[in-house]
Amino acid sequence: MTALINLVYLISVSLFIVGLQRLSSPKTASSGNLIAGLGMGLGVLIALFAPMESGDDNYLIIIGALVLGSGIGLVVAVKVLMTKMPEMVSLFNGLGGACALLISIAELLNFHDSGTFGLAPYLTTLLALLIGSIAFTGSLVAYGKLSGNIKDSWKLPMANMINIILLLTLIAASIYQLQALDTMDLVYFIMILSLVYGITFVLNVGGADMPVIISILNALTGVSAALAGIIYDNMIMLMGGILVGSSGAILTILMCQAMNRSLLNVLAGGFGGGVSSAVQVGDQTVKEVNIMDASIILRYSTNVVFVPGYGMAVAQAQKICKELEDMLEELEVNVRYAIHPVAGRMPGHMNVLLAEADVDYSKLLDLEDANKFLNDTDLTIVVGANDVVNPSALDDPGSPIYGMPILEILKGKHVIVLKRGMSSGYSGIENPLFFHEKTSMLFGDAKKSLNSLLDELKTIV
Amino acid sequence: MHLIIEILTDHLTILFALIMAIFLGFELISKVPTVLHTPLMSGSNAISGVVIIGAIILVRSSGSEDYISLFLGILAILLGTINVVGGHAVTNRMLQMFRKK
Incomplete structure (x- = not known):
């Protein structure tokens, strides 16, 4: 029997590995998700029916919770709008953290009740509690920020100081608890501190840095699951958790590289206020373009590139972008989309939005390909992107984003920026692009502007 | 020090698995394209x-009168299941969108 159980565990771990491998390539991704799901199903079945040494099984409530949870999960997953994906992923992630938190507390209570336990399992459980708690509240705050319920402007004063103090207290309390081991009181204190730390560590991170934070939280939940796996000596939990931890870590690294910033710099709450840019743009004026002129430039371009950013998600402009693309393709204008890795609020955010609007993904260019294509581009239309097209990153050593790889849209002939007004991006950094001789501004809601462009194009065809 | 030795002796296999899994994870995912x-x-x-497996084991190994463990465990199963089922379903929805081209 034990051999059979181990065999099934082995199979389900392999399914996770194969599933994750297939998830990392576009052609096989869909099956990868199903295979990983199958591995999970097998793991749950074994956990349900493997013989236990003690306990009353309590099947009724377990099945009840599984059915209820599946029902809620399915309904939410089917109903959620694609544009709400970043906050949905954060919320799900938080639930995983909460799950690790709850079982760690229960196991620690059991340790103290029985009075006999090893130091190693205790340490592991305490760590799972700590990391699970941080992932839980951190994800909830990320959810709040992404859904707009928590404003980006709600910042803690001296957040870095608070975070460092919290973290040091957490470490000290944990070490003390491992020495003393007398009551649960300190465990609750550690839990509360971790929950608070989760909040304070995400609260001060700027909106555009969310891709990094979501990746980190993802990795943390994975690690807490892996730690819980060590508690139960359960290989599938360990492997599953670690694989998630690594994938979250890789995404974190990729996102940081895409912004040319260190993780610490992101965690410290974004761009420091003291940096002074060499560019003074106060007196410069921008050039405006009207719909008619813009549509004529569009009509007589050979290559057109759209640069989507978070503003496209806010304006819900992805579908109208696709309509404009179809129209232009009919007129034999080549259309491409240039996607910066950190455009939007989560890794790959723009890809999901454009896929929802039926844009063919062969038209989506990543940073490197886009910058090649931009050499031959007649017109670039910036739809709600800002920092990822800021030329200061290339030529202004005084700029806070100097060195960040950007979409070099000024290589092309013309640039039209769709923008509501002249406010600067989330980072508050002035963008010399707007004042460049190649650039014209088209003010107004991105969706409306694109719509007017489309209508105007129809009349001049 | 004592703690480290205890961990090393009691959990050697799982520590091996841990190290391997970290490398495997990085190897598997390091070349993932932006679109994914x-x-x-x-x-x-x-x-x-996957942490729900732990929650299931917790509830199964608890006595039927151990209300605190049962309560924590059941809540954990509920939240974990939402994460698992909702997560896979949402991923599936997204991938279907990519696939229809």
Whole structure:
């Protein structure tokens, strides 16, 4: 029997590995998700029916919770709008953290009740509690920020100081608890501190840095699951958790590289206020373009590139972008989309939005390909992107984003920026692009502007 | 020091697995294209819900009168299941969108 159980565990771990491998390539991704799901199903079945040494099984409530949870999960997953994906992923992630938190507390209570336990399992459980708690509240705050319920402007004063103090207290309390081991009181204190730390560590991170934070939280939940796996000596939990931890870590690294910033710099709450840019743009004026002129430039371009950013998600402009693309393709204008890795609020955010609007993904260019294509581009239309097209990153050593790889849209002939007004991006950094001789501004809601462009194009065809 | 020795002796196999899994994870995912970042994240997020296995073991090994453990365990199963099922379903929805081209 034990051999059979181990065999099934082995199979389900392999399914996770194969599933994750297939998830990392576009052609096989869909099956990868199903295979990983199958591995999970097998793991749950074994956990349900493997013989236990003690306990009353309590099947009724377990099945009840599984059915209820599946029902809620399915309904939410089917109903959620694609544009709400970043906050949905954060919320799900938080639930995983909460799950690790709850079982760690229960196991620690059991340790103290029985009075006999090893130091190693205790340490592991305490760590799972700590990391699970941080992932839980951190994800909830990320959810709040992404859904707009928590404003980006709600910042803690001296957040870095608070975070460092919290973290040091957490470490000290944990070490003390491992020495003393007398009551649960300190465990609750550690839990509360971790929950608070989760909040304070995400609260001060700027909106555009969310891709990094979501990746980190993802990795943390994975690690807490892996730690819980060590508690139960359960290989599938360990492997599953670690694989998630690594994938979250890789995404974190990729996102940081895409912004040319260190993780610490992101965690410290974004761009420091003291940096002074060499560019003074106060007196410069921008050039405006009207719909008619813009549509004529569009009509007589050979290559057109759209640069989507978070503003496209806010304006819900992805579908109208696709309509404009179809129209232009009919007129034999080549259309491409240039996607910066950190455009939007989560890794790959723009890809999901454009896929929802039926844009063919062969038209989506990543940073490197886009910058090649931009050499031959007649017109670039910036739809709600800002920092990822800021030329200061290339030529202004005084700029806070100097060195960040950007979409070099000024290589092309013309640039039209769709923008509501002249406010600067989330980072508050002035963008010399707007004042460049190649650039014209088209003010107004991105969706409306694109719509007017489309209508105007129809009349001049 | 004592603690480290205890961990090393009691959990050697699982520590080996841990190290291997870290390398494996990095190896598997390091070349993922931008277009898959979100599905990969939400898919791996669903996998991290594997922690429900722990919650199931917890509830099964508890006595039927051990209300605190049962309560914590059941809540954990509920939340974890939402994460697993919702995560896989949402990922599937996204990947279907990519696939219809």
